[in-house]
Amino acid sequence: MDIKELYQLFKAHPCITTDSRNCPQGSIFLALKGTSFNGNLFAGDALKKGCSYAIVEEDETPDENDSFIKVADTLQTFKDLAREHRRQFSIPVIAITGTNGKTTTKELVAAVLREKYNVLATEGNFNNDVGVPKTLFRLQPEHEIAVIEMGASHPGDIKTLVETVEPTYGLITNVGRAHLEGFGSFEGVKKTKGELYDFLSTNNGTVFLNGSDEDLKEMARQRNVSACIPYTEGHVLRCDPFLVFEWEGHTIHTHLIGSYNLPNALAAATVGLHFGVNIGKIVHALENYTPTNNRSQFLRTSHNSLIVDAYNANPTSMRTALESFAGMEARNKMAILGDMRELGPASREEHQKIVDFIEARQDSLGEVWLVGEEFGKTRTALHRFATTEDVTKQLQAQCPHGRTILIKGSNGMKLYELPKLL
Numbered sequence: 465m466d467i468k469e470l471y472q473l474f475k476a477h478p479c480i481t482t483d484s485r486n487c488p489q490g491s492i493f494l495a496l497k498g499t500s501f502n503g504n505l506f507a508g509d510a511l512k513k514g515c516s517y518a519i520v521e522e523d524e525t526p527d528e529n530d531s532f533i534k535v536a537d538t539l540q541t542f543k544d545l546a547r548e549h550r551r552q553f554s555i556p557v558i559a560i561t562g563t564n565g566k567t568t569t570k571e572l573v574a575a576v577l578r579e580k581y582n583v584l585a586t587e588g589n590f591n592n593d594v595g596v597p598k599t600l601f602r603l604q605p606e607h608e609i610a611v612i613e614m615g616a617s618h619p620g621d622i623k624t625l626v627e628t629v630e631p632t633y634g635l636i637t638n639v640g641r642a643h644l645e646g647f648g649s650f651e652g653v654k655k656t657k658g659e660l661y662d663f664l665s666t667n668n669g670t671v672f673l674n675g676s677d678e679d680l681k682e683m684a685r686q687r688n689v690s691a692c693i694p695y696t697e698g699h700v701l702r703c704d705p706f707l708v709f710e711w712e713g714h715t716i717h718t719h720l721i722g723s724y725n726l727p728n729a730l731a732a733a734t735v736g737l738h739f740g741v742n743i744g745k746i747v748h749a750l751e752n753y754t755p756t757n758n759r760s761q762f763l764r765t766s767h768n769s770l771i772v773d774a775y776n777a778n779p780t781s782m783r784t785a786l787e788s789f790a791g792m793e794a795r796n797k798m799a800i801l802g803d804m805r806e807l808g809p810a811s812r813e814e815h816q817k818i819v820d821f822i823e824a825r826q827d828s829l830g831e832v833w834l835v836g837e838e839f840g841k842t843r844t845a846l847h848r849f850a851t852t853e854d855v856t857k858q859l860q861a862q863c864p865h866g867r868t869i870l871i872k873g874s875n876g877m878k879l880y881e882l883p884k885l886l
Contacts (some may be wrong), residue, residue: 465533470519470541470579472550473533477516480545480601487513494519495538496594501848508534525673543628546597550630553603553610558735559629560623561614561660562637563653564781565728566591568720569637570613570760574733579736579745581608581744591615609739614660617643617806619652622659634660635672635731639679639779645808654683661687672734674727683791693738695730703790705762705771705868706766714747721760721771722788752858760785766864768886769794773872774879777804783821785872794868797830800855800882802873803838819844830868833858836877852878859885 465473474480480493484506487493493510495503495518496753504524511518511531519541535541535552550557560570567589574585584607586599591613599612614625626634639654647653653836661684664671670691684692700713700723707720711733718729729750736746755761763770773785782804789799799822807814819842822832833847834840835855849855859882869886873879 467541467548470545473517474545479508480542481515482542482598484510484513487515489514490516492517492519492544494523494694495521496542497521497524497538503538510823511689543593543595543624545588545885546600547628547630549603550600550628555607556633556739557610557612557629557631558633558635559612559614559626559631559660560635560637561616561634561657563640563657563778564784565637565725566615568725568755569635570611571737571755572750572753573635574611574727575749576732576736576741576746577609577611577739579749580739580741582606583609583611585611586613589613589615593621593624593628596628600629604623616656618646619648619656620659622656627713627750628662629725630667631660631664631669633670633672633735634664635735636660636674636680636683637728637731638674639683640772641778641810641814642805642808642824644810644814645806646730648808651691654679656735658687664691665689670712672731672738676727693734694845695727695734696737698726698730698733700726703788705769705793705794711747712743713870714743716747716750717755718750719752719762721755721762721773722785723791724784725760730775736816743767763883764886767863767867769868770883770886771868771870771872772880772883773870774802774877774882775875777802777872777874777877779804779807779818782818782872785870786808786818786821786825786829790825792868796867797828798864798867799832799870799872800869800879801832801834801839802852802877802879803836805838805868805874805876807838812841815839816842819846822846835873835879852881855879855882856885 477492481491482494482496487510493515495507504520507518507520517531519533574583577583616622640659665687671689673692675694698709701708707718759775761772815838835849871879
């Protein structure tokens, strides 16, 4: 069965599930497999629970069943089928990637566009080679624009995703030193993120470009990107702690933490202007967006004011967060910083650079606690804790009051568990 035939089957059964615990009546089960799971083993159960068909890998499923559709690679089939579905819609499709800020930018872009359009946007951070197809399958005739987030941790990841999504527009928030274990180097990061520009340049797409980012400008120039729309201009007025900036004669009061979010807001404003969203409505969308999921969230507890940015961390985002925190007007500052993961051989050097940066700005950062094995290898007199559990015990004993506290680290450090103690 080729992909067009399979798509006709999907049209007759327009619900695909990859979870054998969730099998709506008449749906299609697609058996994915990974290092710790194999959906092919549960295909028969999925049919019994209500699925009409199961797409399985021929080498993994020796059993014969008229409801089994055998393919060489179920993940590739998933992506091919999602691309076929996407091709049924001649709407603008905006792809967003970048080292930092891509989820926030995606949310801001979607919020602005929703002031005028019915928008499909990636939910949460469903931005990998499973999450992106799932998003595309949510496309319906009522949608007028799609905003698709794309993540990457290895060379070629973005190339694979853009070939599935086939975007007509694209935006790279920035490129930084993240996932170096997978990319190998900063140049590897730029090459992979630049695969979005590669696709758009080859396929007559349009790039929304942050003209103040020299890396992105050079990446676009190298790829001969002809259709570039530069970000509109805006200026930071203050961060107290929320970003307030001037744009198009308006003073915009956001719920975003830090001046580093200005390019993300300007990206959304630029996209909105291009698609004819009224300036007043753009302002409304930017002022009413509130971050969630431990991404630069501001929380005021009965004891302290918290900036929780514990979903992810890399050298670029860590330094940016610390710069913003150092410039913030607040008393009794404190920072609890967790290891930055997936840096490979560069990890010790990158953690030492962060420590050196902190020590040079100690007066403006306040008390700093470092958490994790990698920070434990650095040369420093700063407070260090081996684990988040050790920090928890210290907080329970000390119970800080009246502090403004930055919490930043990789998700695996589980620093998101700390706010309940503060």
